[in-house]
Structures are given as C-alpha cells and as structure tokens.
Amino acid sequence: MALNTQTLKTRSLTAAIFVVVMLAGLLINYWSFFILFSIIHFGCWFEYQKLMGLIDKDYSNISAFHKYAIMLCGYGFMLWNIDEQSKPFGLPLSEIGKWIVIIIAVILPVKEVVLSKKDNVKVIGFSVLGLAYISLSWGLMISLFNLCTVPSNNNSNSFNVLYSLPIILIASIWINDTMAYIVGSLIGKTPLTKISPKKTWEGTIGGAILAVATVSFLFYFFVNNDKQIIYIVVGISTIAAIIGTFGDLLESKLKRMANVKDSGSFMPGHGGFLDRFDSLLLATPVVWLFLWLF
Numbered sequence: 001m002a003l004n005t006q007t008l009k010t011r012s013l014t015a016a017i018f019v020v021v022m023l024a025g026l027l028i029n030y031w032s033f034f035i036l037f038s039i040i041h042f043g044c045w046f047e048y049q050k051l052m053g054l055i056d057k058d059y060s061n062i063s064a065f066h067k068y069a070i071m072l073c074g075y076g077f078m079l080w081n082i083d084e085q086s087k088p089f090g091l092p093l094s095e096i097g098k099w100i101v102i103i104i105a106v107i108l109p110v111k112e113v114v115l116s117k118k119d120n121v122k123v124i125g126f127s128v129l130g131l132a133y134i135s136l137s138w139g140l141m142i143s144l145f146n147l148c149t150v151p152s153n154n155n156s157n158s159f160n161v162l163y164s165l166p167i168i169l170i171a172s173i174w175i176n177d178t179m180a181y182i183v184g185s186l187i188g189k190t191p192l193t194k195i196s197p198k199k200t201w202e203g204t205i206g207g208a209i210l211a212v213a214t215v216s217f218l219f220y221f222f223v224n225n226d227k228q229i230i231y232i233v234v235g236i237s238t239i240a241a242i243i244g245t246f247g248d249l250l251e252s253k254l255k256r257m258a259n260v261k262d263s264g265s266f267m268p269g270h271g272g273f274l275d276r277f278d279s280l281l282l283a284t285p286v287v288w289l290f291l292w293l294f
Helices: 004-025 032-056 064-080 092-115 121-149 160-164 165-189 201-222 227-258 271-293
Strands: none
Touching: 004 032, 004 165, 032 064, 032 121, 032 227, 032 271, 064 092, 064 121, 064 160, 092 121, 121 165, 121 271, 165 201, 165 271, 201 227, 227 271
C-alpha cells in the first residue's frame, strides 16, 4: 500500500485541530471532560442509528420517542457514573442519572413491545446493543476519570499519575492508529482481514509495538518511573493497541453491512464520530476492567 502524502497531510491537519479540542476537554477540569464525552456520546448515537437503519430498514422507522429515549437512557448511565461528590448547583447528577436509566428501561419496552401493534423486539435489541456499544463505554470512561480524583497515600505523585489514565488510553489509541498507518503504508504487504482490506499484518503489529514502546518510554522518563505504575501503563497501552484494533474492525464491519464508506463526516480525512472513536469504544471497558482487577 503506497503512502498517500495528500491523504496524510489532510489527516494530520484535521487531527491537529482534533487533538487541541480533545486536550482542552481532557485537561481543563472534570466538567470539560464530561461535556466533551457527552458530545461524543450523542454524536456516536446518531451515527449508530443511521448505520442500523441502513442495515435493517425496520430500525430506520423507529419512533422519535424510541430514538431519543434510548439516547437519553445511555446518557443517564453516563450521569450515573459521575462522582457522587460532584454536585453542580447542588444537583445530585449521579442519582438523577440512575433514575433516568430505571424509568426509561421500564417505559421504553412497555411502549415498544407491549403497547405497540408491531413486533418491535428486534429493534429494541438493536438499541440495547447500542447501549452496550456506546453508552457503556462512555459511562465507564467517566468512571475511569473518577479515579483521577482519588490520590493514593502511598505515592506523592499518584494524583498526577492517575490524572493521566484517560490520556494514556487515548494517546495509545492515537499512536497505534498513526504508527499502524505509517508502517502499513511503507512495508505492509499481508492483508489483515477482508473486513478492512487496507489493514496489513505488518502495520497492525508494528503499530502495536511502537504504541506500547512510545507510551511506556514517555511515561517512564517524563511522568513516573515507578515499576508498578509502568506495568499499568504497559497494560493500558497493550489493551488499547489490541482491543482498539478489534474496535476498528467491528465498526468497519458495520459500515460494510450498511454499504457506506464513513459513519459520518464531521472530520475531513477521518470520517464521523464512530470512525474516530471506534477503537476507544471497545478498549475503554476492557481498560476499566483491567484497572478494577489490578
């Protein structure tokens, strides 16, 4: 696969703008982080519903209530994962989120299955898959960020280390994607899968190795060289590289089924929200589980 310099230039420019916006959301404060992923959550949902509608015509005809209620249910899960101590204007957002999830989880199936004259079990299933695919991931991302607010008594630098957890994950995804593209463009010869013909084994393996090495190296020399924490960084970057690739392939499969090139067009050269965050969607729950078990 020849290196397309024009494509690389376009991707690099839009990626630079994207990185600035992302870093602002990630670093300013807790609420900038939450607002950032709130926008991403709804962006992913609109594109997911569009893809599912192209894959199955029945889903394209879901009611407006169904369309927005399921998004709100997912957003309720994100609110549920907000730190209980964080109460802007005295609002217990975590408790509000919990009740949003409970109420919609009761009302939506009753309206769409029990009261409807149509057999809507299948479309409910597609929406539940969307909750697992999108809302679960971003809810756990908020939960992951909550770790940043809990400094350890054993390490004076632990607050800064924990604060970097979401950044480690996202940086690992970005570096893996970039390195896989460059390595695959330069030496890639063996196709990885028919789902994504442009991906090669050389690019995939090279990208993963370079991502883990780069993130671990930078963290060790510029953030914290504690061995236990480095093991965590290696674990996160490895999960990001491996599971992130599966996330990319999953979204590619959905696009092939829907017969579209991109899930959306909000980023020139990068496609839509799902195109940009497909790897992170699958990697986030696995990283969360890894850290919880660790």
